Amino acid sequence: MSFPWAKEYTPANGFTKFLDEKLPLPRLVYNAVGAGYPVPRNLSYFWNFGVLAGFFLVLQIVTGIILAMHYAANAQVAFATTEHIMRNVNWGWLMRYAHANGASFFFIVVYLHIFRGFYYSSYKAPREMIWLLGVTIFLLMMATAFMGYVLPWGQMSFWGAKVITGLFGAIPLVGEPIQIWLLGGYAPDNAALNRFFSLHFLLPFVIAGFVILHIWALHIPGSSNPTGVEIKSESDTLPFHPYYTVKDGFGLGVALILFMTMVFFLPNALGHPDNYIEANPLSTPAHIVPEWYFWPFYAILRAFTVDFLFIPAKLLGVIAMFGSILLWFILPWLDRSPVRSGHYRPLFRKFFWFGLIPAMIVLFICGGAPAEEPYVMLSQLATAYYFLHFLVILPIVGQIEKPEPLPYSITEAVLGSDKKAVLGENASPAV
Amino acid sequence: MTKLLSIRLVAIIAGLGFALVALYSFVVGAFAFLTEETTPHLPYEDPRDFAFSFDGPAGKWDIQQLQRGLKVYDEVCSACHSLKYVAFRNLSQLGYDEGQVKAYAASKQVPGIDPNTGEATTRPGLPTDYFPSPYPNAVAAAAANNNAIPPDLSLITKARGDGTNYVASLLAGYQEPSAELLAEHPEAAPGPGLYHNPYFPNLNLAMAPPLTSTGQVTYDDGTEATIEQMSIDVAAFLTWTAEPTLVQRKQTGWPVLIFLLFATVLAYLSKNQIWAAVKPKKK
Numbered sequence: 117m118s119f120p121w122a123k124e125y126t127p128a129n130g131f132t133k134f135l136d137e138k139l140p141l142p143r144l145v146y147n148a149v150g151a152g153y154p155v156p157r158n159l160s161y162f163w164n165f166g167v168l169a170g171f172f173l174v175l176q177i178v179t180g181i182i183l184a185m186h187y188a189a190n191a192q193v194a195f196a197t198t199e200h201i202m203r204n205v206n207w208g209w210l211m212r213y214a215h216a217n218g219a220s221f222f223f224i225v226v227y228l229h230i231f232r233g234f235y236y237s238s239y240k241a242p243r244e245m246i247w248l249l250g251v252t253i254f255l256l257m258m259a260t261a262f263m264g265y266v267l268p269w270g271q272m273s274f275w276g277a278k279v280i281t282g283l284f285g286a287i288p289l290v291g292e293p294i295q296i297w298l299l300g301g302y303a304p305d306n307a308a309l310n311r312f313f314s315l316h317f318l319l320p321f322v323i324a325g326f327v328i329l330h331i332w333a334l335h336i337p338g339s340s341n342p343t344g345v346e347i348k349s350e351s352d353t354l355p356f357h358p359y360y361t362v363k364d365g366f367g368l369g370v371a372l373i374l375f376m377t378m379v380f381f382l383p384n385a386l387g388h389p390d391n392y393i394e395a396n397p398l399s400t401p402a403h404i405v406p407e408w409y410f411w412p413f414y415a416i417l418r419a420f421t422v423d424f425l426f427i428p429a430k431l432l433g434v435i436a437m438f439g440s441i442l443l444w445f446i447l448p449w450l451d452r453s454p455v456r457s458g459h460y461r462p463l464f465r466k467f468f469w470f471g472l473i474p475a476m477i478v479l480f481i482c483g484g485a486p487a488e489e490p491y492v493m494l495s496q497l498a499t500a501y502y503f504l505h506f507l508v509i510l511p512i513v514g515q516i517e518k519p520e521p522l523p524y525s526i527t528e529a530v531l532g533s534d535k536k537a538v539l540g541e542n543a544s545p546a547v
Numbered sequence: 548m549t550k551l552l553s554i555r556l557v558a559i560i561a562g563l564g565f566a567l568v569a570l571y572s573f574v575v576g577a578f579a580f581l582t583e584e585t586t587p588h589l590p591y592e593d594p595r596d597f598a599f600s601f602d603g604p605a606g607k608w609d610i611q612q613l614q615r616g617l618k619v620y621d622e623v624c625s626a627c628h629s630l631k632y633v634a635f636r637n638l639s640q641l642g643y644d645e646g647q648v649k650a651y652a653a654s655k656q657v658p659g660i661d662p663n664t665g666e667a668t669t670r671p672g673l674p675t676d677y678f679p680s681p682y683p684n685a686v687a688a689a690a691a692n693n694n695a696i697p698p699d700l701s702l703i704t705k706a707r708g709d710g711t712n713y714v715a716s717l718l719a720g721y722q723e724p725s726a727e728l729l730a731e732h733p734e735a736a737p738g739p740g741l742y743h744n745p746y747f748p749n750l751n752l753a754m755a756p757p758l759t760s761t762g763q764v765t766y767d768d769g770t771e772a773t774i775e776q777m778s779i780d781v782a783a784f785l786t787w788t789a790e791p792t793l794v795q796r797k798q799t800g801w802p803v804l805i806f807l808l809f810a811t812v813l814a815y816l817s818k819n820q821i822w823a824a825v826k827p828k829k830k
Contacts, residue, residue: 203792359821359825362818362821365818366818373804373811377804389708389710421572422571422575422576436569446554449555489580493573493580500570507561508562508563532827
């Protein structure tokens with residue numbers, strides 16, 4: 117779009133000519149994910165996860181619509197209709213396992229996508245808007261996934277809903293009315309289940325809308341790349357199709373192999389056994405845990421165990437949990453290092469691999485563990501580091517760090533002086 | 548520029564604030580951890596590992612075993628536990644023909660309506676009926692069982708960690724608490740109406756040992772019905788009730804994975820071929 121050497125779409129026959137004049141949809145696709153979109157030639161496999169996230173969004177919508185045909189959002193029968201899907205609906209078990217594990221894989225690829233962004237500072241100018249839209253998508257995903265987990269109306273559905281809506285009860289003065297308003301009652305019941313179903317059906321389409329904006333915003337500056345050096349000339353780029361369609365195709369194959377292995381052979385490994393017990397408001401599970409993809413943030417929530425200056429611990433935990441994600445919105449303005457890629461930032465790189473990543477792993481483990489020592493103490497240390505990393509270390513490192521020398525261009529970084537490769541002439545004669 | 552600087556200044560102050568409060572919680576918690584006694588967990592055991600025919604990616608049902616398990620459920624468990632998500636028609640999967648399923652269903656009384664008076668009554672089951680509950684409602688179940696409602700067993704093996712092994716271990720695992728355990732944890736002694744079982748998380752459960760003697764159930768296939776054998780068989784049966792499609796699932800997975808492996812290798816080779824023209828030549 118934005119590069120003068122981008123290939124121009126030419127309709128091949130009368131029909132596509134007609135279409136191109138009246139509704140240039142093929143042109144749009146051609147320029148978005150076809151040969152008309154020039155992409156840096158040096159993208160690593162870490163640049164596969166955007167396409168994979170798009171795939172899993174579509175998979176979730178398709179399997180979800182089929183599940184909704186057989187599911188009833190009523191507290192009396194929700195658990196039974198879920199079992200009806202598992203037992204009586206043709207291939208219902210496959211749809212449900214694909215949907216449940218699809219949510220997990222959606223989060224896996226999105227986390228990799230986000231952490232790719234952290235390491236290569238993909239959020240920096242001129243890509244701030246892409247980042248803001250991406251964080252918004254992540255928040256919408258979290259809301260959607262949370263409400264989806266409530267729908268089978270198992271024990272973890274019920275108690276998870278109770279705990280998470282209870283977070284709003286921590287807001288001073290208006291907390292309790294807000295919680296009652298959100299649930300439509302004093303505890304999760306039919307009203308809550310119905311509205312969660314309604315919103316769980318709506319939000320994926322909102323996400324799809326934000327994904328379109330995310331991709332649109334991406335096409336203004338074009339894709340980032342592992343060197344962080346911006347595109348300078350045509351030789352820095354390759355057309356998206358066929359080079360990245362085929363590379364993403366391979367990546368999709370690998371992701372599907374892992375996904376299908378989970379769906380067919382370990383479908384319940386990422387779930388909690390208690391969710392196969394029907395919701396019972398009178399029996400609290402021994403340990404209430406959310407789905408694994410919320411564990412790091414759940415650990416931050418639970419890390420605040422002591423009141424501080426008259427602020428209740430629960431409120432501190434709620435502020436920290438929401439703050440831990442919301443702070444991603446201001447990242448582009450916190451990290452002012454002129455160099456994007458972590459490859460050329462020695463000090464940043466150390467904090468990333470030996471600070472942020474271990475802290476996230478500790479938070480992940482502690483979030484899934486019962487609220488006992490040593491998990492609570494570990495999560496408190498990791499929480500402290502998490503906030504220091506983003507809010508203190510990143511701004512300061514950007515100021516004091518001496519970056520390593522950058523390559524002049526992407527072409528130089530990848531190809532050196534191989535002129536034939538620059539021109540795409542390295543193919544063996546047989547091809 | 549000054550505006551951006553102020554954003555970072557606010558961020559640094561906020562970051563230090565969050566870290567300070569988290570570390571304050573840490574210090575208070577660490578002090579309590581070092582000075583206060585924590586109540587140790589009761590030492591319950593992880594389930595024993597029984598090798599089941601349906602374990603592993605190529606697992607299959609052992610039809611004979613499922614039939615034996617059905618018999619144990621039918622003659623022992625069903626006195627207190629329902630199986631409400633399983634229909635009699637599902638038993639055709641266990642190798643019974645249509646006549647046998649009809650006869651089995653007819654041997655059970657299910658809730659019905661008297662066609663003449665409209666009053667609630669019972670009638671012999673049909674294959675389309677579901678296994679009837681031993682109690683008319685939860686209150687009756689609680690009243691008959693010292694207030695502990697026997698859970699529905701349809702999903703029990705999915706509703707417990709390592710469920711199949713857990714059910715088998717639990718049923719075969721009733722024993723008197725050891726002297727060492729009682730010396731270390733006096734609170735682990737079973738109270739009135741409770742029974743010691745090392746596989747149950749708090750070591751005492753309200754269910755009396757249901758399988759008490761060899762030959763309690765007479766197996767049709769001549770297998771000796773030891774307590775352990777009956778426990779394993781009924782655990783296998785309850786794995787089937789929890790997921791009748793388990794074997795179908797695994798068997799569907801193989802062609803899917805083989806196709807995907809093939810397609811992915813092709814995608815990889817295509818990628819290499821297409822990229823060859825623009826990759827630097829290896830020296």
